[in-house]
Amino acid sequence: MSGLDTLRAAIVQTLNGVPQIGRVHDRERFASDEAALRALYLHTLPGGAQQLRGWWLRRDATEERSLNVGRTLSVDTWTLHGRMAVDDTAASELAFDALIEAVRDAVRADPTFGGACATSPIKDEKATDGMQVGGTGAVSFCGVQCHGASLQLRTWRYL
Numbered sequence: 001m002s003g004l005d006t007l008r009a010a011i012v013q014t015l016n017g018v019p020q021i022g023r024v025h026d027r028e029r030f031a032s033d034e035a036a037l038r039a040l041y042l043h044t045l046p047g048g049a050q051q052l053r054g055w056w057l058r059r060d061a062t063e064e065r066s067l068n069v070g071r072t073l074s075v076d077t078w079t080l081h082g083r084m085a086v087d088d089t090a091a092s093e094l095a096f097d098a099l100i101e102a103v104r105d106a107v108r109a110d111p112t113f114g115g116a117c118a119t120s121p122i123k124d125e126k127a128t129d130g131m132q133v134g135g136t137g138a139v140s141f142c143g144v145q146c147h148g149a150s151l152q153l154r155t156w157r158y159l
Contacts, residue, residue, distance in 0.1 A: 003157050004059070004076070010116035011057060011078065011153075018102045020045070022053030022084065029056060038142040041083065052085040052144050060152075064159070072159040073121065079134070082149040083141045096147040100133060103151065107131045117155040128154060 008026055015024045022043035031037035041054030061077040080103070084096045108130050111119055120129060132152045139148035 003074075003159075007076070007113065007116045007155060007157065008057065008059070010113035011155075014106050014110060014113055015055065015057075015080070015103060018099070018106050020053075021099060021103070022051075022055065025054065025056040027056060028058060028081070034142055038144075041142065051087070052083060052142060052146060054084075055080055055082045057081075067121070074157045074159050076155045076157065078153045078155065080131070080149075080151040080153065082151070083139065083146045086138070086145045086147060093147055096149070097136075100136070100149055100151065104131045104133075107153065113155075117157050120154070120156050 012024055012026045015021060020043075023041050025040070029037065029040045031040060038052060041052050042050045043053035044050055058079050058081070059076055060079050063075040063077075065073045065075060067073055082096075082100070084092060084099070086092050111129065130153070134150040134152045136147065136149045139146050141148070
């Protein structure tokens with residue numbers, strides 16, 4: 001397994017530790033029809049009801065930086081995409097916001113994902129730590145009105 005694969009698996013493992021997060025995938029999933037795609041993102045709630053509630057992780061970019069002779073740093077930028085079916089009577093927007101904050105808390109509690117990456121040794125114009133909320137809003141997913149979110153994260157690995 002490459003360092004990137006190990007890091008991806010560690011991030012997904014951390015996300016799966018967030019209570020009631022739903023289905024977390026290590027990549028964007030596709031299916032031949034909408035029903036099959038929906039099945040990939042269905043989550044069973046306490047009490048047995050099912051809700052469209054899922055996430056997928058994508059590496060969006062990688063920057064390579066030479067820190068000094070013989071020391072190279074790989075800076076990976078990740079986006080976590082989340083979807084959760086709207087249920088206005090249950091105030092689902094507030095529940096979705098709480099999930100986003102629980103994800104941010106989990107990353108803040110273990111920023112190296114169990115040692116799969118390093119803490120940031122550099123400070124630059126993108127000097128951010130933890131999971132950033134890039135945007136939220138209503139989206140249609142699998143033919144269902146959903147809350148959507150895009151969360152960004154940067155990780156650092158020595159090559």
